[in-house]
Each structure stands twice: as structure tokens, then as C-alpha cells.
Amino acid sequence: xxxxxxxxxxxxxxxxxxxxxxxxxxxxxxxxxxxxxxxxxxxxxxxxxxxxxxxxxxxxxxxxxxxxxxxxxxxxxxxxxxxxxxxxxxxxxxxxxxxxxxxxxxxxxxxxxxxxxxxxxxxxxxxxxxxxxxxxxxxxxxxxxxxxxxxxxxxxxxxxxxxxxxxxxxxxxxxxxxxxxxxxxxxxxxxxxxxxxxxxxxxxxxxxxxxxxxxxxxxxxxxxxxxxxxxxxxxxxxxxxxxxxxxxxxxxxxxxxxxxxxxxxxxxxxxxxxxxxxxxxxxxxxxxxxxxxxxxxxxxxxxxxxxxxxxxxxxxxxxxxxxxxxxxxxxxxxxxxxxxxx
Amino acid sequence: xxxxxxxxxxxxxxxxxxxxxxxxxxxxxxxxxxxxxxxxxxxxxxxxxxxxxxxxxxxxxxxxxxxxxxxxxxxxxxxxxxxxxxxxxxxxxxxxxxxxxxxxxxxxxxxxxxxxxxxxxxxxxxxxxxxxxxxxxxxxxxxxxxxxxxxxxxxxxxxxxxxxxxxxxxxxxxxxxxxxxxxxxxxxxxxxxxxxxxxxxxxxxxxxxxxxxxxxxxxxxxxxxxxxxxxxxxxxxxxxxxxxxxxxxxxxxxxxxxxxxxxxxxxxxxxxxxxxxxxxxxxxxxxxxxxxxxxxxxxxxxxxxxxxxxxxxxxxxxxxxxxxxxxxxxxxxxxxxxxxxxxxxxxxxxx
Amino acid sequence: xxxxxxxxxxxxxxxxxxxxxxxxxxxxxxxxxxxxxxxxxxxxxxxxxxxxxxxxxxxxxxxxxxxxxxxxxxxxxxxxxxxxxxxxxxxxxxxxxxxxxxxxxxxxxxxxxxxxxxxxxxxxxxxxxxxxxxxxxxxxxxxxxxxxxxxxxxxxxxxxxxxxxxxxxxxxxxxxxxxxxxxxxxxxxxxxxxxxxxxxxxxxxxxxxxxxxxxxxxxxxxxxxxxxxxxxxxxxxxxx
Numbered sequence: 015x016x017x018x019x020x021x022x023x024x025x026x027x028x029x030x031x032x033x034x035x036x037x038x039x040x041x042x043x044x045x046x047x048x049x050x051x052x053x054x055x056x057x058x059x060x061x062x063x064x065x066x067x068x069x070x071x072x073x074x075x076x077x078x079x080x081x082x083x084x085x086x087x088x089x090x091x092x093x094x095x096x097x098x099x100x101x102x103x104x105x106x107x108x109x110x111x112x113x114x115x116x117x118x119x120x121x122x123x124x125x126x127x128x129x130x131x132x133x134x135x136x137x138x139x140x141x142x143x144x145x146x147x148x149x150x151x152x153x154x155x156x157x158x159x160x161x162x163x164x165x166x167x168x169x170x171x172x173x174x175x176x177x178x179x180x181x182x183x184x185x186x187x188x189x190x191x192x193x194x195x196x197x198x199x200x201x202x203x204x205x206x207x208x209x210x211x212x213x214x215x216x217x218x219x220x221x222x223x224x225x226x227x228x229x230x231x232x233x234x235x236x237x238x239x240x241x242x243x244x245x246x247x248x249x250x251x252x253x254x255x256x257x258x259x260x261x262x263x264x265x266x267x268x269x270x271x272x273x274x275x276x277x278x279x280x281x282x283x284x285x286x287x288x289x290x291x292x293x294x295x296x297x298x299x300x301x302x303x304x305x306x307x308x309x310x311x312x313x314x315x316x317x318x319x320x321x322x323x324x325x326x327x328x329x330x331x332x333x334x335x336x337x338x339x340x341x342x343x344x345x346x347x348x349x350x351x352x353x354x355x356x
Numbered sequence: 357x358x359x360x361x362x363x364x365x366x367x368x369x370x371x372x373x374x375x376x377x378x379x380x381x382x383x384x385x386x387x388x389x390x391x392x393x394x395x396x397x398x399x400x401x402x403x404x405x406x407x408x409x410x411x412x413x414x415x416x417x418x419x420x421x422x423x424x425x426x427x428x429x430x431x432x433x434x435x436x437x438x439x440x441x442x443x444x445x446x447x448x449x450x451x452x453x454x455x456x457x458x459x460x461x462x463x464x465x466x467x468x469x470x471x472x473x474x475x476x477x478x479x480x481x482x483x484x485x486x487x488x489x490x491x492x493x494x495x496x497x498x499x500x501x502x503x504x505x506x507x508x509x510x511x512x513x514x515x516x517x518x519x520x521x522x523x524x525x526x527x528x529x530x531x532x533x534x535x536x537x538x539x540x541x542x543x544x545x546x547x548x549x550x551x552x553x554x555x556x557x558x559x560x561x562x563x564x565x566x567x568x569x570x571x572x573x574x575x576x577x578x579x580x581x582x583x584x585x586x587x588x589x590x591x592x593x594x595x596x597x598x599x600x601x602x603x604x605x606x607x608x609x610x611x612x613x614x615x616x617x618x619x620x621x622x623x624x625x626x627x628x629x630x631x632x633x634x635x636x637x638x639x640x641x642x643x644x645x646x647x648x649x650x651x652x653x654x655x656x657x658x659x660x661x662x663x664x665x666x667x668x669x670x671x672x673x674x675x676x677x678x679x680x681x682x683x684x685x686x687x688x689x690x691x692x693x694x695x696x697x698x699x700x701x702x703x704x705x706x707x
Numbered sequence: 708x709x710x711x712x713x714x715x716x717x718x719x720x721x722x723x724x725x726x727x728x729x730x731x732x733x734x735x736x737x738x739x740x741x742x743x744x745x746x747x748x749x750x751x752x753x754x755x756x757x758x759x760x761x762x763x764x765x766x767x768x769x770x771x772x773x774x775x776x777x778x779x780x781x782x783x784x785x786x787x788x789x790x791x792x793x794x795x796x797x798x799x800x801x802x803x804x805x806x807x808x809x810x811x812x813x814x815x816x817x818x819x820x821x822x823x824x825x826x827x828x829x830x831x832x833x834x835x836x837x838x839x840x841x842x843x844x845x846x847x848x849x850x851x852x853x854x855x856x857x858x859x860x861x862x863x864x865x866x867x868x869x870x871x872x873x874x875x876x877x878x879x880x881x882x883x884x885x886x887x888x889x890x891x892x893x894x895x896x897x898x899x900x901x902x903x904x905x906x907x908x909x910x911x912x913x914x915x916x917x918x919x920x921x922x923x924x925x926x927x928x929x930x931x932x933x934x935x936x937x938x939x940x941x942x943x944x945x946x947x
Contacts, residue, residue: 091479091482091483093482151689154693155692155693159479160416160420160422161692161696163422163482164422164626164630164688164692165689165692165693167623167626168685168686168688168689168692169685169689171623171681171682171684171685171688172682172685172686172689174681175679175681175682175685176682178678178679178682179670179673179674179676179679179682183678231809231810234802234806234809234810235810237799237801237802237806238799238802238806238810240801241799241800241801241802242797242799244761244781244797245793245797245799246810247760247761247780247781247782247785248759248761248781248785248791248793248797249785249810249811249813249855250782250785250786250813251782251810251813252780252782252783253782288619289490291486292486292487292490292491295483295484295486295487296487298483299480299483299484303479328498329495329498329499332490332491332494332495333491333494333495335487336487336488336491339484339487340472343472343480
């Protein structure tokens with residue numbers, strides 16, 4: 015057997031600007047933090063705001079990651095994603111209230127145990143709801159975007175109303191577990207303990223997701239499916255099962271985000287999911303539909319922006335994020351790191 | 357004559373013609389047929405929502421664009437009138453300039469959103485409009501120096517349109533008041549706007565829009581600039597929504613975030629379009645009428661049903677009049693699945 | 708042709724409202740290379756996609772070793788040992804070469820011996836093993852797509868126009884790889900417009916027109932009869 019001629023193209027080292035290009039979105043986060051420093055002007059406030067911005071960003075990421083994966087893999091825009099946020103919050107808070115004996119005592123172990131129970135319950139219930147939602151609401155309208163938007167919106171309305179039926183029409187206040195109350199002071203800046211926990215937890219979710227997506231076969235199938243569903247099937251994988259799995263996981267992540275948000279605000283309403291979804295949409299769009307990494311960067315940008323601007327000019331917070339979205343779309347019309355071909 | 361007014365696109369179904377005719381007559385004679393403040397409120401609301409919903413259908417049903425920012429345009433028209441009258445006093449000039457200014461701003465905003473998001477990706481449009489709508493709602497409730505914030509603004513309208521104004525004449529035994537004149541201002545304007553939209557969707561422009569909705573690639577290939585058509589449709593729809601908003605403000609003599617900008621109103625519009633029938637304009641008439649009537653009268657029924665079943669578990673909660681959106685939501689999902697052409701489509705299919 | 712590996716019997720496939728296949732009858736003999744020839748739009752790609760289930764036939768039977776696989780989902784058919792190298796190559800551009808190959812090895816971890824063989828016929832895959840497949844050149848993508856099919860022993864290889872748009876040097880690399888595969892006893896059904904390549908690799912030929920098989924027989928017979936070629940395929944064929 016003769017050796018085949020080598021077709022290796024000459025790999026030239028591209029200029030620095032080209033090699034840096036994929037990293038520009040990543041650099042936007044420190045850039046925004048630096049701009050925030052100049053805008054806020056006061057180092058301790060800036061540190062406090064940065065931490066709460068990151069905490070908020072992490073929670074939005076947890077919610078947005080599921081949404082963006084569901085879109086990437088199945089081409090489904092789920093306007094009902096917000097319902098899972100609300101349901102997660104209500105289920106988790108109910109568990110925390112029921113376990114009041116564990117959350118009210120100053121024992122870190124008991125507090126965390128109660129929190130773990132709440133998280134598992136919230137994710138379990140929203141996962142099951144996601145499974146039902148996929149079967150009943152979404153399945154019949156695969157491939158029809160207009161109907162999808164309408165039907166998932168309808169699902170959102172029904173889910174919100176069901177929360178009213180089950181938990182009553184009032185908002186519910188929830189106290190954080192004893193050991194997560196209060197704040198710590200670092201370099202003169204006060205940081206709520208819970209926000210630090212949220213940052214760490216959100217980062218852990220991101221790392222775990224990345225590991226699953228990069229290092230496992232199921233992750234490979236999901237990433238490949240985002241690019242080319244047909245080929246994944248032709249290689250021998252039942253994409254429908256992967257769809258359902260991702261839909262359930264995405265819904266459970268929204269539920270997780272819901273309980274995290276509940277403890278952040280210490281107040282929950284049936285409508286909270288819908289309110290958060292506005293930021294989630296912005297994140298998903300600027301991150302690039304289908305991209306978990308893009309959603310992560312986008313979420314941090316949105317969370318930081320929201321907090322810095324709210325400090326400088328409270329009225330402009332949401333508008334500033336829309337401006338951020340507009341700016342990023344002007345720069346990259348498909349979002350920062352899209353994986354979907356249009 | 358009638359055919360000309362309807363642009364040759366009548367209800368095309370006997371049952372539908374009867375229904376639409378009955379609605380038209382009822383609205384035209386509402387002050388005399390249904391005396392009482394409440395029923396006149398309901399009638400005016402129906403007329404305005406028919407226009408608002410039809411203008412939304414222009415986008416959703418004819419152009420295949422899902423927007424969640426329609427309330428923004430509706431609100432711009434309403435706030436235009438409110439801000440103009442609060443600065444210029446209770447004059448006709450203030451009403452006119454407020455209406456025009458509100459409409460112009462609405463068209464401009466629609467133009468920017470359309471140019472921007474229709475260019476990027478169709479599916480972004482729904483998400484971007486949703487974000488814009490909630491940002492506007494937040495802004496309006498915060499900029500209280502201009503908009504009255506959460507409290508909204510009371511609107512001073514010319515005396516001739518207020519209940520305090522009374523004519524000597526009586527028609528069918530009813531004294532003509534400014535309130536009735538105001539109603540007819542609403543009714544006539546809405547009729548004109550509705551006929552105008554009927555004309556638009558049956559014009560060559562409307563047919564191109566439908567071709568784009570069916571297959572954007574083919575329309576583009578045949579030589580139509582899809583983006584331009586969609587942008588014009590978005591602007592037109594926004595302008596008419598703003599006019600409806602101005603009428604709503606003049607009629608209510610009040611504007612606030614809850615009456616024009618809330619996401620509840622947006623959901624109402626969606627429900628009306630889908631239940632009435634997307635892409636038919638006539639669907640707006642049926643959808644808005646049924647919805648507004650249900651909103652005003654069905655809730656009483658639910659309350660009595662809820663009270664009657666109070667001994668049962670959960671059922672009274674489900675039948676609670678505050679939960680009526682639950683049932684509408686279910687109805688909405690079922691309509692999208694099984695009757696995507698809505699009531700009007702069903703009636704027409706039966707011939 | 709007494710015991711073909713794959714038999715299509717009166718297979719009809721519609722795509723949207725269009726009838727594409729009007730009743731295809733085709734036998735693919737075991738351990739040999741069958742070339743599917745014909746004009747553009749004759750239904751060759753649709754035939755391959757119908758066999759692996761990416762399009763569902765609305766009638767007819769597709770027998771793989773006697774078992775009817777028509778209307779089974781593509782994943783099930785693929786797991787029975789049918790591999791597709793699609794016309795557009797179906798590369799996952801955001802995945803590395805390694806990840807593309809790992810996915811293609813459905814049965815388990817990649818067999819090192821087979822991988823070494825693949826590296827020997829397609830050296831660039833070794834060079835760019837850890838690089839995103841999207842960065843490969845067109846020819847290298849075709850190599851990757853073919854290698855994905857070769858990474859496990861399959862009962863049937865469906866290969867759709869591998870030479871399309873490639874430089875002659877790369878076409879000959881591919882031809883060598885496919886000849887290796889053939890020598891290893893593989894059953895291949897291949898769509899090819901490059902008649903020279905088809906003639907060199909093919910044992911059998913089937914010619915399609917307007918959604919039907921209009922001729923089938925030995926490749927040598929078709930190759931030696933210019934007037935038959937002319938009649939079956941018109942002038943659109945590249946003559947050798």
C-alpha cells in the first residue's frame with residue numbers, strides 16, 4: 015500500500031487579531047467590570063455591585079442555558095420556559111418552609127441539607143413538568159415556529175394560573191437559611207453571603223455542564239445534534255430521546271434558577287418567571303442561540319450591567335441591557351458565538 | 357357600495373355575516389339599545405379592541421410576524437393624547453396633535469425595531485419585542501414627571517365629549533350627551549380604520565404579505581424585498597394600534613400602564629386574534645366581541661359557579677373568577693392546535 | 708446476484724408533495740461495489756437517504772439480509788450496520804476530528820487497529836486529530852466523512868458523490884481508501900458522477916432516471932459500450 019500524498023495545508027500562523035477574535039466575547043466581561051469601576055467610582059460599592067452582578071448573572075445563566083440548548087437542539091423557542099422558573103421557586107420555597115426546623119437553626123449542615131432538599135424538589139418537579147410540557151404542548155408543533163410561540167405562551171398562561179390555584183394568589187416571603195443570612199465584609203465592601211454562594215454555585219453548574227458537554231458521549235451527541243440533527247440520526251443515535259432528555263434537563267435548570275432567584279429576592283410571585291424571562295431572552299440572543307458558552311458570557315454581562323446601571327441611574331437598568339443587546343447584535347447579528355446555521 | 361366598502365372581502369359565510377351584521381348594528385345603536393354606563397363602556401371597548409386586534413392580525417395573521425410589543429404602540433397613542441392635553445389644555449387641537457404625535461412616534465419606534473430585528477433573524481423579533489415591551493412598561497411607570505407613573509394620567513377632553521355636556525335633542529327617548537357623542541367618535545373612527553385595514557389586506561400589498569408568510573424564500577426569489585414589506589406592515593400595524601390607543605384614551609379620559617401597556621393586555625390581544633381567527637381581519641370582530649363580553653359578564657357566571665361548588669375541594673379554586681385566564685389559556689392552546697383559523701375559519705369552512 | 712445483501716422492491720418516496728422515487732427495484736450484491744449512476748435529479752441521493760431512513764418510503768420494501776427495514780427510524784437502521792457518507796459530508800464543524808470519529812464509533816471505543824489503517828490512508832486526520840473539523844479543507848472534510856463510516860465494520864456503506872468538487876489528487880486518495888475498503892470485503896452502494904472513478908471501483912452499475920432504475924448490470928459491460936452510456940445517461944456524463 016502506497017502512502018497517500020499528504021494534503022496538509024500549510025498552516026500559517028494567523029495574525030494576532032485573527033487569533034484573538036474568538037476570545038473577544040470572553041474579554042467583554044472584564045472590560046465591563048473595568049468600565050463599571052469607572053462608572054461607579056467608589057471601590058467598595060463597585061466590589062459589592064460586581065459580586066451581586068455576578069450572582070445575578072449566574073442565576074440567569076442557569077435558566078438561560080437550558081433554554082438555549084433546547085433551542086439549539088430542537089429548534090424550539092419555549093416562551094413557557096418562565097413557567098418552570100416560577101414553579102421551581104414555589105416548590106422549593108414550600109419545601110424550605112416545611113423544613114423550617116432545619117433552616118431556622120444556626121447549623122450550616124442542617125441549612126445546607128434543607129437547601130439541598132429544596133433544590134432537588136424544585137428540579138424534580140420542574141423536570142417532570144418539562145416532560146409533560148414537551149409531550150402535550152410542544153410535541154404537536156415541532157417545526158412550526160409561529161404556532162410554537164403561541165402555544166408555549168399559552169402554556170405559560172395556564173402554568174401561572176395553576177400556581178395561583180395551588181399556592182393562592184398572594185406573593186410569598188421566604189427567609190434565607192440562618193447561616194446564609196447577613197453579609198461578610200471584604201476590603202471594606204459588604205457582600206451578602208448568599209450572593210457569594212450563588213456565584214460559586216452558578217459557576218459550579220457551568221463547569222459541570224461544560225464537562226458533560228465536552229467529556230461525555232451524551233454531551234457529544236447533544237453538541238453534534240445542535241449542528242446537524244440528521245447526521246446524528248444517520249450515525250445511529252435516537253435524537254428524539256436526546257430531545258426529551260434535554261428538555262427535561264433544561265426545565266429542571268430553570269426550576270433550579272427559580273429557587274436560587276427566590277432566595278435572592280426573598281419574595282416569590284407567580285409572575286416572577288415571566289419577569290426574569292425578559293433578561294433571559296436578552297442573554298440567549300446576545301450569546302447566540304444554541305451556545306452554552308455564549309449564554310454564560312451573556313448572562314454575566316447582563317447581570318453586571320443591570321447592577322452597575324441600577325446604582326448609577328436606577329431607571330435605566332433594563333433599558334441599558336436592551337442597549338447592550340442592540341450593540342452586540344450590530345456587531346454580530348447572530349449573537350456572540352452562535353452554533354446554529356441560519 | 358357595501359362590496360366596495362368591504363374591499364370585496366366580505367365575511368363569506370352566512371352565519372358569519374349574520375354575526376358580524378349583528379355586532380355592527382349592536383355597536384352602531386349601542387347607546388339606544390343598551391342604555392346604562394356599563395354597557396356603553398363595553399361597547400366602546402369592543403369597538404376599540406376590534407381595531408387593535410385587527411391591526412395585530414395584520415402582523416401575525418397576514419405577515420406571519422409574532423410581536424409582543426403591540427401594547428407599546430397602543431400605549432404610545434394613548435399617552436400621546438394624555439401628554440398633549442396636559443400641556444395644551446382641553447382643546448380639540450390638543451387631541452389631534454396628541455394623536456398625531458403618538459402615532460408618529462409609534463411608527464418611528466416600529467420602524468427602528470423592524471429594521472433592526474427583522475434583519476437579524478425572524479425568531480429574534482418575538483423575543484426582542486418582548487424585551488422592548490417590558491422595558492417600555494418599566495420606563496413609563498418610572499418617568500412619573502412625564503407619564504404620571506403607576507397612577508397614570510387623567511385626561512381633560514373637550515367639554516362636548518364629556519357626560520356633563522347635554523344636547524336638547526332626544527333620539528329614541530334617549531337624551532344625547534357628550535358621552536354619546538364621544539362614543540360615536542370612537543365608533544365612527546373604528547369603523548373607518550377597520551375598513552381601511554380590510555382595504556390594505558386585499559390590496560396587492562396585502563397579497564404580497566401573505567405570499568411572504570407562506571414562503572419567504574420564494575417571495576424573495578420572485579423579486580419582492582421581504583424586509584421592506586415586513587417593515588411597512590410593522591409600521592402600518594403600529595400606526596393603527598396607536599390610533600386605537602388614542603381613541604381609548606379619549607374614551608376613558610384616563611391612561612395608565614395597566615390600561616394600555618401591561619402584558620395582560622398583550623395576552624388579551626393574542627387570545628382575541630387566535631380565538632377569532634388569524635389572517636382574516638373579520639376574526640378580530642368576532643374575537644374581540646366574544647372576549648370583551650366574556651371578560652365583563654362571564655366572570656359573574658364563574659363566580660356563581662364557584663360559590664355553588666364551594667363544598668368541593670379544588671373546584672371552587674379552579675372556577676374562581678380570578679382564574680378565568682386559566683380557562684382562556686387552555687382554550688387558546690386548543691384553538692392553536694385544532695382551529696388555527698379560529699372561529700371565522702371554521703365558519704367559512706362550513707360555507 | 709442470487710443472494711443480495713440489500714434489495715429494494717418497488718420503493719416509492721415522496722418529499723413534501725413531490726413524487727421523487729417512482730418504484731425503485733435494486734439489488735446490491737454482497738462484498739461488491741455497486742455504482743448508482745444517472746442524471747442530476749434522477750433520485751440517486753433520495754435512494755440512499757431512503758435506504759437509511761432519513762426519508763420514509765410511502766410504499767415498497769427495503770430488505771437488508773432479508774429483513775424489511777423500510778419505515779424504521781434512521782438510528783435503528785444505522786445500528787444494523789448501515790453507514791452513510793452524505794453528499795454534504797455532514798461534518799460536525801464545532802466538534803474536533805477526534806470527537807467526530809468518536810461519535811461515529813457507535814458500538815464502543817474506537818478500535819486502534821482500524822484507526823491506524825484510517826490514518827495510513829487519510830494522514831491529515833492524524834495531523835488535525837484535536838482540531839475543530841470546521842477548520843479542515845474541503846478534501847479533508849470528505850476524508851473525515853468517509854473515515855467516520857470506516858471506523859467500524861459496517862454491513863453496508865452508502866457513499867454519496869465523494870469526488871464532488873475535489874481536486875484530482877484528493878480524489879485519488881479517496882479512491883485508494885475505497886479500494887482498500889473493497890478489498891476488505893465491504894459492500895458499498897455509491898453514487899458517483901465521475902465516470903472514471905465509477906469505472907475503476909465499480910463491480911456493478913445501476914442507472915437511474917426519473918425515480919426508477921432503467922438499467923442494471925456489470926460495470927464492465929456499461930463501461931465498454933459507449934452507445935449504451937449515451938442512451939442511458941445522455942451527454943451529461945463525463946466520459947473517460
